[in-house]
Each structure stands twice: as C-alpha cells, then as structure tokens.
C-alpha cells in the first residue's frame with residue numbers, strides 16, 4: 001500500500017484527499033530530525049510546509065521515498081539536489097497561497113504606516129496616546145517591489161488600487177508585463193533611492209541573500225518603511241536594527257527571519273519594528289487550497305505517474321500520463337539499448353521526435369531516454385535524476401523535433417556520438433496497443449521488441465549462419481523466445497536480436513563469439 005507522511009501542521013483536507021485516493025496517511029508533526037530519519041523509510045511520499053527541514057541526511061535514509069510535496073511555495077527547506085540525485089520528485093503549490101501572502105504584505109504596510117500594533121498595545125494599557133501615533137498615508141507614495149513574480153504582482157495590483165506609484169526591481173520582469181501591471185521597472189539602486197516603502201517578494205537564493213545588506217540599507221531614502229513576507233536571509237537583521245535605531249529606517253515589518261522559529265532576534269524590542277511568526281500563508285482559504293492541491297498532486301504522481309508543479313522534473317498531467325507513458329517506455333528502451341551497446345564511449349546524444357511524437361512535450365521523452373542510457377551504469381537512475389546525472393557527467397543532450405511524418409506515424413530516434421565524432425543511431429515506434437518496437441539499429445532496418453534478456457549479434461550475411469547459431473544455442477540449453485533479423489544493403493553484414501528465456505552466461509557468450517561468421521556479440525537486458 002502506498003504510504004504518505006504529513007510531517008507539518010496541515011489542513012485536515014490533505015489527509016482526507018489521500019485517504020479518498022486510497023493512499024495510507026500518517027500525520028506526525030514536531031518530529032526531530034533524528035525521529036524523522038528513523039521512520040522516513042516507511043513512506044513513499046512526504047508532505048510538508050516550512051517547518052520540516054528535508055536535509056541530505058534525511059534523504060539518505062528515505063530509500064522508498066518517491067515524492068516530497070510542499071504545501072506552499074518556498075522550497076528552501078528541501079535539499080533539492082540531494083532529492084534529485086536520489087530520484088525523488090519535489091513539488092510545490094506555486095499559486096495556492098499567493099493572494100494571502102500578498103494581503104499580509106499590504107496589511108503589514110498599513111500596520112507600519114499607522115503604527116497599529118503599538119497603538120493597540122498603548123490603548124489597551126489605558127494610555128490613550130492620540131498625539132504619539134501620527135501616521136503617514138500610503139496614497140501617492142512610492143512602493144518599491146523587490147521581486148515581481150506571482151506574489152509581487154498581486155501586491156502591485158493592490159498597491160496601484162491604493163493609488164501608490166509602484167516601481168519594481170526584477171531582472172525577469174518584461175517591459176510588457178510591467179506595462180500590464182501599471183508599474184515601472186527599475187534597477188535596484190533607483191528603487192533604493194526612490195521608494196517610501198520597500199517590500200520583498202523574491203526567493204532566497206545565492207543572488208538574493210542579503211539583498212538588503214548594510215550597504216544597500218544605507219542607500220535607501222531616509223524614512224523608508226520595509227516589509228519582508230518572503231524569506232529571512234534577504235535582509236541583514238543587525239544592519240536593519242541599527243538603521244531603525246538611528247531613525248534612517250522609519251519602520252520595518254518582518255514575517256520571516258534568518259533563524260526560525262525566531263524565539264530570539266536582534267530586532268525584537270527595537271522601536272517601530274513589527275514581527276509576525278511566518279504567517280504569510282496562514283489564512284483558512286490558502287491553507288485549504290495548498291493542502292488539497294499538494295495531496296492531489298502527490299497522489300497523482302504516486303498512483304498514476306502524473307506530474308504537476310515539480311521543481312526537478314517535467315510536468316505531465318494525470319490525463320496526459322497514459323498517452324505519454326508508452327512513449328516514455330519506448331524512449332527508455334532506446335536509451336538502454338544505446339547505453340548497452342555504446343557504453344561510456346557516448347559523449348553526446350540527440351533525441352529526435354517525428355510524426356505524432358512531435359506533438360508531445362519532449363521533456364519526459366528526453367528524461368526517459370537518459371534514464372535508460374544512464375540506467376545501464378546504476379540501478380538508482382530514474383526519470384527524475386537522469387537529466388541531473390547526465391549534466392554531472394558532461395553529456396551533451398540535444399532535442400530535435402520534426403513536424404514531418406515519415407514511414408511511421410510516430411518515431412523516436414536516439415543518436416549517440418563518441419569522442420571521435422562517430423554517430424550511432426537507433427529508432428523505434430509504437431504499434432497501437434501492441435506497444436513499442438525497435439525499427440532501426442545502426443542504419444539497419446529491423447523489427448524487434450526490446451524486453452527481458454536478449455542477444456545482439458552482428459554477423460556475416462551468408463547462408464548457413466542462422467542454422468549454426470540455432471544448433472549452438474540449442475546444445476547450450478538456451479531457449480530462443482523471439483528472433484529478429486535485419487541486413488545492411490551493402491557490406492554483407494546482418495544483425496540479429498534474439499530474446500532468450502534466461503541470461504546467457506559468459507562461457508556461452510564466448511562460444512557464440514567463436515562461431516564462424518560472428519563479428520560481434522553482446523548480451524542485453526531490458527526492464
């Protein structure tokens with residue numbers, strides 16, 4: 001039975017969805033890394049929010065884990081390279097909590113502008129300090145967005161509605177999109193100089209870490225107010241403390257901290273500072289959205305192979321999966337065939353799709369070819385980690401799509417190139433419900449099913465050979481299942497692909513190799 005662990009607080013609808021889909025689910029929150037390590041091996045899926053840290057060490061113990069689902073956006077608590085090399089799909093829910101988080105940023109902007117938390121505390125302490133809490137209007141002010149992706153764009157939309165002027169620093173924001181949002185694209189320097197409010201909506205990466213450094217904070221306009229609902233680590237907390245204390249920064253509201261849970265922080269107790277405990281995504285609506293979505297996505301993957309919102313694998317919808325799966329099987333076989341015949345001589349590979357295959361997303365096909373090719377060397381290779389391992393090995397991979405239809409209604413051709421530039425190519429098609437078929441090997445037309453144990457023999461195309469081979473294999477007790485023959489038009493060379501009932505031992509292979517007329521022999525295995 002497929003089993004999933006939910007290791008963070010999550011709306012109960014996640015567990016309901018898993019159960020409705022026939023997936024067994026345990027929800028155990030607050031586990032220490034050691035406790036999680038001990039039990040993770042029992043699960044096929046792990047559903048988390050931001051509290052669980054899925055480190056390399058945890059992944060090393062997760063021998064059965066196939067998918068990690070993040071009910072939310074940020075995946076900086078997951079070691080994605082480690083998951084990828086272990087063949088584990090990592091998926092998130094990129095839109096389910098965006099509105100909620102954007103609303104939190106706007107709420108914090110108002111809280112800063114009108115000092116609402118302090119005014120609340122003072123009033124309830126019976127002080128009635130009407131003169132102390134003089135605020136500022138946001139209307140007409142400049143809001144500087146650092147990051148204008150999903151959340152940043154929603155913040156921009158709300159801020160434009162509040163009659164603010166919005167400028168955005170985001171190298172990936174196109175001028176057309178900026179125009180559509182009614183905002184202005186700016187470089188970081190300009191934004192720092194002009195903004196009355198700055199709000200951060202970028203992921204935490206090596207490029208964004210400390211983006212509001214001490215140096216950059218010093219470049220901001222005096223009296224600026226800063227909001228961070230994205231990730232701790234984007235702002236130098238010590239420098240922000242100093243800037244608040246000196247009055248250069250008039251206020252700061254942080255939902256996220258360098259170290260979470262933030263039980264202690266240099267900013268705590270500093271004037272004009274507002275803190276919330278990573279509540280950006282915490283509304284009923286957002287939590288229901290992300291819980292249902294993550295459970296659906298994970299169940300789809302575990303039960304049907306459908307992939308959505310994966311960060312380390314191409315998407316494949318549950319509806320698309322049955323249509324693409326036969327192509328993936330064919331691609332895997334072609335990759336495996338080439339991998340077994342050409343081995344580590346392969347320096348580059350090109351994957352061509354033609355006919356019906358050209359209308360499909362090519363990414364799953366490429367992943368499947370690479371998974372077959374690299375799977376020859378390691379049993380832990382799969383669709384997720386194959387492209388990653390190929391890159392690591394320096395394998396050059398090209399994808400080519402032909403709209404033309406040739407002799408077959410659909411065709412996949414895989415060509416390898418060795419370091420001397422020599423090309424070897426295999427091609428296959430799908431035959432309706434009958435499944436996959438190899439149709440060409442190294443320039444020779446053939447028709448063969450690639451499955452189980454097989455023998456690949458290149459021999460002189462001369463009378464009597466097949467009889468001699470049959471006799472030898474018969475005497476050796478090797479039962480032939482299927483027999484496929486192809487010949488080159490020139491050069492008197494033929495190719496034989498035989499399926500055999502059990503692997504042929506090295507001793508018997510040597511006897512075949514000695515048979516007169518044999519130029520090459522190899523035993524092959526397919527899944």
Ligand SMILES: NC(=O)C1=CN([C@@H]2O[C@H](COP(=O)(O)OP(=O)(O)OC[C@H]3O[C@@H](n4cnc5c(N)ncnc54)[C@H](O)[C@@H]3O)[C@@H](O)[C@H]2O)C=CC1
Pocket residue numbers: 072073074075094097098101146147148149150151152169170171172173201202203204205207208229230231255256278279280281282
């Ligand atoms: N506080 C909370 O509870 C929540 C926090 N978040 C966080 O909000 C952040 C933004 O989320 P989304 O808008 O959904 O992400 P997104 O991926 O849609 O947008 C991020 C934007 O940042 C831009 N960007 C990337 N690198 C950049 C750089 N070096 N300089 C400037 N811009 C850069 C990208 O081009 C992109 O447009 C993430 O860090 C996410 O983890 C998300 C949900 C809830």
Ligand SMILES: O=C(O)C(=O)COP(=O)(O)O
Pocket residue numbers: 049050051071072073074075097278279280281282
């Ligand atoms: O979705 C995100 O990136 C968040 O930061 C939300 O975190 P949470 O699920 O509330 O722990």
